[in-house]
Amino acid sequence: MLRDITIGQYYPADSVIHRLDPRTKLMAAMLYILSLFIFRGWAGFAAVTLALVLVIALSKVPFAYMVRGLKPIAVILVITILFNLFLTPGVPLVEFWKLSISWQGLKNAGFMTVRLIYLILGSSVLTLTTTPNQLTDGMEQSLKPLNRLHIPVHEISMMMSIALRFIPILIEETDKIMKAQLARGADFESGNLIKKAKSMVPLLVPLFISAFRRANDLAMAMEARCYHGGEGRTKMKPLRYKKADGAAYLLSAAYLAGVIALRIIL
Amino acid sequence: MNFIEARKLVHEYIRRDEEGNVESILTALNEVDLDVKQGEFVAVLGHNGSGKSTLAKHLNVLLTASGGTLWVDGKDTKDADNLWAIRQNAGMVFQNPDNQIIASVVEEDVAFGPENIGVPTSEIWKRVERSLKSVGMIKYREHSPNKLSGGQKQRVAIAGVMAMEPKCIVLDEPTAMLDPNGRREVLEAVEQLNKEKGITVILITHYMEEVVHADRVYVMDHGNVVMQGSPRTIFSQVDTLKSYRLDVPQITLLAYELKKAGLDIPDGILTRQELVEALCRLY
Secondary structure (H helix, E strand, C coil): CHHHHCCCCCCCCCCCCHHHHHHHHHHHHHHHHHHHHHHHHHHHHHHHHHHHHHHHHHHHHHHHHHHHHHHHHHHHHHHHHHHHHHHHCCCEEEECCEEEEHHHHHHHHHHHHHHHHHHHHHHHHHHHHHHHHHHHHHHHHCHHHHHHHHCCCHHHHHHHHHHHHHHHHHHHHHHHHHHHHHCCCCCCCCCHHHHHHHHHHHHHHHHHHHHHHHHHHHHHHHHHHCCCCCCCCCCCCCCCCCCHHHHHHHHHHHHHHHHHHHHCCC | CCEEEEEEEEEEEEEEECCCCCEEEEEEEEEEEECCCCCEEEEEECCCCHHHHHHHHCCCCCCCCCCEEEECEECCCHHHHHHHHHHHHHEEECCHHHCCCCCCCCCHHHHHHHCCCCCCHHHHHHHHHHHHHHHCCCCHHHHHHHHCCCHHHHHHHHHHHCCCCCEEEEEECCCCCCHHHHHHHHHHHHHHHHHHHHHEEHHHHHHHHHCCCCCEEEEEEECCCEEEEHHHHHHHHHHHHHHHHCCCCCCHHHHHHHHHCCCCCCCCCCCCCHHHHHHHHHC
């Protein structure tokens, strides 16, 4: 059951988007998210939709695969729709019982839903086309200026990549501990929320102990292999911008300018 | 000077209470002398708590001595300036294969060591390829380590050490968590590195079968080196080994029991082949 969790679910394919530098993709994703909060009206809506459809088509990731990523936010979506639908003041369009739906509310709910869905889809294009390693590498490089503020950028990205490496190991371990506890009569399923939370204690304590032990071992192994922080470190796969990256930067900047222009003009 | 030289090496684990007063002292290494020549295959045997892992950690300066001296490649481990040079020259492989692989792709993990010591990118690629080939794992260079077997993971860990081009590899119970197949894979890789590349190997283990091919064997008990010599001389002393809670390889034990039962068989038989020959000579 825990094996179903996939974080950083990379979809391997050979596409223009896959080949872009992770820094480019990070920046483009941020610009796209920004544009989602800037656009207004039908023309803006058309622009963000077109951009998303284009990028998804270019990425060669099946659309159905992407939509799967929306499942976890379904609840949030429904709540957002209901709130916008019923709580926006305006001339009522439909009225029943104590609730009323206004034209404004309908529009708000629609656009809010689109924003949320596009937000998830847009950022999942990033995570689906970039391996977790590239992603942390990209973040390390993009955030390098923060080093001047004494923020340990290299260490943070090293921690992230180690965390990614250990997620499957710890999930397997949780599974193992769970089975061991079940075999001895532990009950993780029945009871109310509080009882369920309490039953997690015999699962979490051994898991934490083993995680600390692993951390200790790993630290020693890293030290034995001469790890001493980011200073003087070289890279096997350094990030290098290619021509396509320049084009992608230009295109996303032009896109953002377009969305802003549409909002001002219309 | 020998590649590794320890003179009266002492290590004490000191336990302190909250005020910092010494509660108890555990002497893990008690005046240990160790000499390893360049290119030798040395095995260190011992039961749990014999101090063999502590000794291994000293060779890589993960621990420093409470007393005595240790030179690795002519450098004193007490001198902090020598730390990185020693770690680069005496690579270390640990027991748990999962807890020593850092990256989520095999080749990137092998590159971790060279990256740390600042090897240029093009050279890293060459080294990664060379060391993955030397342990027979080049096919898996783009795989995730999570999908490999224990023996394969351990070979990746060895490749990771080899990529730093050390003169010596210290293996701290590298096979303790592996199945028999994985164990054989790892040992074959290690023996090959020793024979073909002249890498000095220090194998720490409690499996007797693994030390049969070693040049020399040290036996440790309670922080002391209690026996040393060739595998043959060590294994001919079955009773002494038993007193240190160590078993001899099954073949050696069989030969020993046969001899005790009155057959005329030489001491210290190590392989099945030798036993067969000895038995055939009888009739």
